[in-house]
Amino acid sequence: MKEEVFRNDSEIVVTNPVSNKNSGGPLFVETFLIDEDGILTYSKGFDLACFGFKPGSSSGLSVFDLFQEDLILLDIVNRALNGEAITTEATIDGITYATSFSPVFDCNGKVKNVVGVSCDITESKKASETVQKSEFRLRTLFNSAHDAIFTMNRSTFLDCNEATLRIFQCTRDQIIGQTPIRFSPLRQSNGRLSEEVAPEKIAAAFKGEPQFFEWRHTRYDGTPFEAEVSLNVFHHDGEQQLQAIVRDISERKRTDETNKKLATVVNATTNIVLLVDVNGEINWVNPAFTRLTGYTLEEVVGKKPGSLLRGPKTDRITSDFIREKFRAGLGFKNVEIINYTKTGGEYWVSIEVQPIRDASGKVVQWVAIESDITERKATQQALLDRNEELIKINTELDRFVYSASHDLRAPIASLLGLVEVARLEKDMDNMTFMLDMQEKSLLRLDRFIKDIVDHSRNTRLPVECEKVSFEKLVHATLEQFQYMENVSKIRKMISIDQSQDFYTAPSRLEIIFNNLISNSLKYADLRKDDPCLKVLIKSNSQSAEIRVIDNGEGIPKDSKDKVFDMFFRASANGTGSGLGLYIVKEAVQKIGGTIRVESNYGIGSEFVVIIPNRNTESQD
Structure with a gap:
């Protein structure tokens, strides 16, 4: 810096070519001189406002008179006159002044005068404060960051934040000056040596290639932990350095591993x-x-x-x-x-x-x-159905034992009575009559035993389907009853429409025809002009409809809903076991069909049976 100093009477003018940051022009530095007696001499245009005085104060006055109320400034002047170089700052009306007091010594070492220089440093002060605040904020962020942040050259750590000490569990002295290898295990998770991989990452970062990777670190005591590392190059005082950020991801890794296991379980579970x-x-x-x-x-x-x-x-x-x-x-x-x-x-x-x-x-x-739980519910339902079936079987068994014992003993008791009477009877005509009565009792017993056998077979034997001929089954049934009493007096009309093969269980079908036809013949009303029996059958590929119609006694209205119950007899004139229609209903259900009855007492009855054609099932 070149300065020109002029002496004009008692005035000293110093011209300084420093740029004025506010106006862009030259910055005139204010100068002054204080002699050993305290007389103040200042440059032309010097503004005493930098000292807090009113403009217009004259040069050549004593500072002790001018500043007699400012004890601090007087103390500074005295110290300067005693040989101490002092620099002060003062802010007046928003403007900051920097003032230096420099003692000048004679050849004997005695202070001859004090040279003062004052300049406006408002803008530089603001810039300095801005820089300081920025540095403070950066340092605060640096130290308050959750991740470890440190700087390093090509081999060692230069500086670090507080999080680094927490994560690596060490003191600053224990990590500054160390290499990354000191805080790494022998090998990384991929099997490579840490001392081989680390220099590769550092060299790439110094080439301007930002690095981001996972790394297995160790704490100061050797405990390993998983981390994410980023490396970025920056310049400081003309030197390249690296900023390294290390994030401890051990907990995240454990969580990820747990989540992977949970995902495996969730995706594999049924x-x-x-x-x-x-x-x-x-x-x-x-x-x-x-x-x-x-x-x-x-x-x-x-x-x-x-x-x-x-x-x-x-x-x-x-x-x-x-x-x-x-x-x-x-x-x-x-x-x-x-x-x-x-x-x-x-x-x-x-x-x-x-x-x-x-x-x-x-x-x-x-x-x-x-x-x-579909299978479990099906099993539960099957158990419920089976339980209901067992309850039904037990109920029927109780009724069966009671009724069977009664129906079996009644013919036997009748036979025993007839035997005793026959022993005393000597008239052959009466003997023949008693033999006829015995025969009826035996036939009644035979029918009852046959019903029991049919019921047992229908309950126990599996359903075995085969091709059937309705015409043969109906005619075979009628042949069984051709010698039945009064059968010849009943007109029979058979109509069978079977154009396709029909598959069902013939044993069950025989039970159905035997019971329905025998009931129609047994309860025919011979008092009518034209007692008749009609058997009408229509079949196709899906099902068959069987209708057995008569104009016999009919069923009383209050009995119609009970005719399919075990041991129920709808007719007071009946001599049957009461099992026939019950067995018919069971047989129909066994082959997947339905049965219903329409009857008017005194007019006649019609039984309608619908059964499925099991042609496809038999072929499978």
């Missing part, structure tokens, strides 16, 4: 798992859901399980229960309900639903776990 948002819409389903329902993840996202999976047999009360629990934010479990697949198939599930809450306790999601 249970259905759904994630549902707070609006009740599906976010995600596992593969088991797709396997059971047929819906893919893409097809169900954004849809509500209730509207998607419910159907005609879904219990409304159970659905309402689930909906209310959802609205209340409450979980539930062991709720069983019928759902429907994409193709409309029914399946049973046992559902457990639990809310997922955030830190504040607010429900943010729902998880539903469903177990397919």
